[in-house]
Amino acid sequence: MTKTLATTAMFLALAAPAFAEGELNLYNWGNYTSPEMIEKFEKETGIKVTITDYDSNDTALAKIKAGGHGFDIVVPSGTYVPIFIDEGLLMESKPNEMENFSNMDPQWVDVEFDPGRNYTVPWQWGTVGVTVNTSVYDGDIDTSAVIFDPPEELKGKINVTPEMNDLMGLAIHYVGGEQCTADKEVLKKVRDMLQAAKPSWISMDYGMIEKYAAGDVAAGSNWNGASMRARAKNADISFGYPQEGYPVWMDNAAILADATNVEEAKTFLNFIMAPENAAMLSSFARYANGIAGSEEFMPEDMKTAPEIVVPAELKGAAYVARTCPPEATKLYTAIWTELQK
């Protein structure tokens, strides 16, 4: 009996999921979607949301390009949005004509990757800077020198996040260049500088929150939200904004060109532009969201967090990360491989 049941269950599992009306398939970074917000959305609209995870923009791009995936919404980083659009993978869903569009912070409307917002809606945005354990090193931390020319105290205790474009950006700006440059003079300096810094690094890894908190690593390049989580566990952890230049990134929700549940997806995009809903996203993922007025719905500790509120004098050093042209990427990959060997 149990055997028959088990077999039946297994056969049922093989059957294709029925795409009934009122469904939405969200393809997003892992651990990035607030369950409370989804619950609220489901309750209000009656649409059942299924979340599937990815762990890199490249994986998401490759899968969506291949087709036959069944997703309706994807959340690529700003640097990937132009690629998605060029390849014809996104639907021109006109979020700028949606009801809640007026809530969008004006500084995020005319972005380079989607001018006027014809395709995408902000999900979360953040910065890449340096995290330092101030009990180990109490000098100036608003500089990339912390990782590229580290003080004696930090040597051998540095972790670098293995995001090629973020790190290359930090490094290029550190030697005085511009992001996405293919200038070989600059890149040569970058290569030599990175090779000299590498022996001071202990690792190039993600998920370092605990290791910062426990003291396994004392400094490194990091996302601001991750740094904030580490500070919650260890008050000595601080986040610095490199004055030489640091990238600002934004992940954006967009409807796919071959989405099957288009109306539901549009409802969803409109939904996340409401301040109270955007705030739910932020309280879960711990980054800012690009929707004006969402602050008042956010938890107290996030409104004033030094990782989110950029100091005025360092605002100018920020640059919005761009999609680098293939010639530049090719050079970066060569430097990057050499660095990781």
Place this chain on the structure above:
Amino acid sequence: MARYTRYDVHRQTGFTTIAFSCFVLLYMPIILLVIYSFNAGSSIAIWEGFSWRWYQSAWQNEQVQEATVRSLIIALWASAVSTSVAVMAALATTRTRKFRGQSVVFALINQPLMVPEIVTAVALLIFFAGIKVATGYTGLFYLILAHSAFCIPFAYLPIRARLQGMDLTLEQAAADLYATPFQVFRRITLPQLWPGILAGAMLAFVISLDDVVITEFVKSAGQDTLPTYMLGQLRRVVTPEINAISTALLSISILMVIAFTVLSKMKK
């Protein structure tokens, strides 16, 4: 005592010590994993006191539960399919004279071992996506097929190793007594082959359960398995929720093993 052990033909100096240290090493990380499933903090490495918090959160997290069940379903299917075809393949390729195409067959069977996962993953993505678009079917079948394929060598090699040393005389005797080939297989070969089959099936099950990369590329909407769910977390925060689920699964399997042992004792 020394005289006695000399006649224990099973004994090899140091083997038992190594075997026991091996078991200790195998279980040390598992014990840590279980301990942290009860962590009050949200870390898998810093202890902040005891709580059931992550069990509750896992209990409420539909996504992770579905992923767990999906992983098990795929692993069961993949190990069943790969072990069955591996037994057949092993019977066909072992204890026979060299036949034409033998080396090609071996190369084919072991091929999933030799090609890194990411390569198979990307190629399968493109291949299956074409089929998905053409047929409109996006179910679990693709994942099971892909898993079955890379499980085949893991099932095949232990079965073949077992088969290689098996005695032919019993089977010949049975055949001389007019047993049909199927009867010979069912009554003679299969019982002798059983430990190999069990080893192969267990390996295949474990390999399927652990697969990340191929699954990540082949899965369609709503088909996260436990490993791909975890991979998604890797870049952000890994919480003890997974520890809680693993501990629950571990307890269930240990309970099953105990029940199995008790039952088989009662039979005697």
Place this chain on the structure above:
Amino acid sequence: MADLAQATQQRAARTRWLLLAPALVILLIAASGPLLITLVYSFLTPGDYGGVEWQFSVDAWFNVVMQRDIFDDTLGFSDAHLSIFARSVKLSLMTTVLCLFFGFPTAYFIATRPKKQRDLWMLLIIIPFWTNLLIRTFAVVELVRNEGTVNTLLLWLGVIDAPIQMLYTEFSILVGMVYVYLPLMVLPLYAAMERLDFSLVEAAYDLYATRFQVLRRVIVPLVKPGVVAGSILVFVPSLGAYVTPRVMGGGNQLMIGNLIELQFGQGRNWPLGAALSITLLGIVMLALLLYVRAAGSEEPHRG
């Protein structure tokens, strides 16, 4: 008479291919097909943002071992790729040897238990592996990191006075790989040992063989198929390992698997990734060939 023999032989061949058919069909679809795609890709031009352009090129193959310096355009061996290859082969060999060192006695121990207990011991080996690979690897990280269990214990015992840096070294990759691949060694070894005929061992002792002689001359030759199967199952996947080096090596001790992944991911050079994969396949086949040959030549006095 000759006809009859031929007919039997034909029937045997037909049965053989029938038995092989299901396995081969699955493998052709889900393993060889992809390999063929990979081979084709390795001769194409990389697309600007991943993928490939349908334009013939041998650049990828050229770049596997050679490189044109990006700054002064001089031609040289690709130092990065070669050292990653060398590290992968070295670590995989060491993993295999260590798995054999731990796995052989363990399998032997289990195989010499009373018959009824054996399945239980086998289950004990396999149970840890029913938990997810990533979470298991994280637990190993927890063991070896600076503030982790082993260092804390050693500090407390007074053996060391500063934590030893074990995580993010080749040592920690090795620990992780041995841990992950151990059952792949134990299971086939056990399957081969389980049917070991101990009357042969007894006979050897009657002839005044020492324990070591018995092991070397009687047991090892008898369970050799298991040793071969186990070593292949450990060596080959370790060579292409991806998750363990990524987690245990902290991203600055790349192995071939990671290098290939980089090309399909952030590096956006699919053809190079494909060419590197085929190269890896070549290394594996070469290693297997050497191994099988060496294992074959050791075969003691067949008579």
